[in-house]
Amino acid sequence: MPLTSISLPEGVPSELVVEPVLEPRVVFRVTFATSRHDREALLRSLTSNYELQQRPRKIEKIYSVLHFAISTWTSEEAAHANANAWPKNGDHIAHVDLLPGLGICLDRPWESSEHRSLWAAPDQVLRCVADIRNA
Amino acid sequence: MNYGIFSSAGNLIAWCDSQDAALNALRELVDEEPEAADEVAAIPVTETGRPCGEAILGSAAVEHATAVRSPHQTPPSAAFYNLTVFDSDTVLPAAFSCTVILTFL
Numbered sequence: 001m002p003l004t005s006i007s008l009p010e011g012v013p014s015e016l017v018v019e020p021v022l023e024p025r026v027v028f029r030v031t032f033a034t035s036r037h038d039r040e041a042l043l044r045s046l047t048s049n050y051e052l053q054q055r056p057r058k059i060e061k062i063y064s065v066l067h068f069a070i071s072t073w074t075s076e077e078a079a080h081a082n083a084n085a086w087p088k089n090g091d092h093i094a095h096v097d098l099l100p101g102l103g104i105c106l107d108r109p110w111e112s113s114e115h116r117s118l119w120a121a122p123d124q125v126l127r128c129v130a131d132i133r134n135a
Numbered sequence: 136m137n138y139g140i141f142s143s144a145g146n147l148i149a150w151c152d153s154q155d156a157a158l159n160a161l162r163e164l165v166d167e168e169p170e171a172a173d174e175v176a177a178i179p180v181t182e183t184g185r186p187c188g189e190a191i192l193g194s195a196a197v198e199h200a201t202a203v204r205s206p207h208q209t210p211p212s213a214a215f216y217n218l219t220v221f222d223s224d225t226v227l228p229a230a231f232s233c234t235v236i237l238t239f240l
Contacts, residue, residue: 011150030145049146057164057175058140058149071147078185082145085178086190089145115139115147115184 008062016063017108018119025098025106027072027116028079030090036129045090046070046122069107069117070125072096076133078114083135095131102127136179139186140164143174151177161196172197 008014031045049060050067060067073079079093098104104120118125138157140149148164151157157177165172176190 011152011156045145047144049142049144049148052142052144054142054144054171055168057142057168058160060148066147069146071141071145073185075185078183081186082141082178085186085188086141086143086145086176088143088176088190089141109184112182113184117147 009058012059012062013109016065018065018105019108020100021098021102021104021106022100024100027074027096027098027106027118028076029070029072029094029096029118030079030083030135031092031094031132032090033094033132034092035132038132039126042094042126042129043122045094046125051122065119066117069119072106072116072118074114074116080135087135091135092132093135094129095133096125096128097130098125098128104128137182137184138177139180139184140175140177141190143176148175154179157191158196158199161191161193162200165193165197 029045031042033041033045036042048068048070049057056064056067071082073082076093076095083090083093098106098118102120102124104118104124106119107117109115136154138151138154139147140151140157140160142148149160151160154177161175161177164175172194173192175193177196178186178190179188181187
């Protein structure tokens with residue numbers, strides 16, 4: 001019998017705001033790529049859990065769009081902290097200058113949040129990678 | 136302390152508002168997907184969502200749950216049974232009693 005309604009699990013927000021990149025924005029992404037020319041590693045680290053053929057988990061079961069998103073950070077320090085907390089995520093930080101007009105979207109969480117979910121075709125984000133540094 | 140739960144690809148899959156909630160979430164993930172035990176982790180974060188400590192792997196959350204289980208919930212181990220069966224204070228007097236009874240019969 002199909003479910004007629006469900007309740008939001010604890011900690012899951014009741015709405016998710018997604019906005020297109022309409023002017024240049026900067027985000028940082030943890031990666032295993034060691035340079036801008038390391039295209040294969042960069043593309044691999046710019047893929048969502050869906051693209052990696054992982055099944056939807058937790059919040060991805062409520063907001064399927066998050067299954068298609070990648071996590072980025074609004075400060076380099078936050079990205080460094082992510083890489084240091086779990087080196088399995090990557091050992092370098094990609095500085096990404098997001099350009100308008102490429103179909104890239106970001107979520108808009110609470111104001112002080114340093115985390116941003118990002119939606120875009122990986123090869124479009126690849127065009128925006130400005131620099132890569134050691135984590 | 137808040138926690139973000141991330142996949143090994145570095146993508147967020149849950150937010151939790153306490154370590155207990157994060158550990159429970161990890162255990163649920165591992166229950167559903169045992170092969171992903173080392174592919175998901177909870178990372179403590181500040182109020183701005185910035186990571187601020189070491190990641191806790193899904194496999195570690197499961198081990199933690201086993202370690203904190205109270206003794207009366209733990210099934211007796213094989214060593215427990217062996218100790219009971221071969222305890223000389225119990226077995227020898229019992230054997231002696233049987234011998235005495237059989238002698239008088």
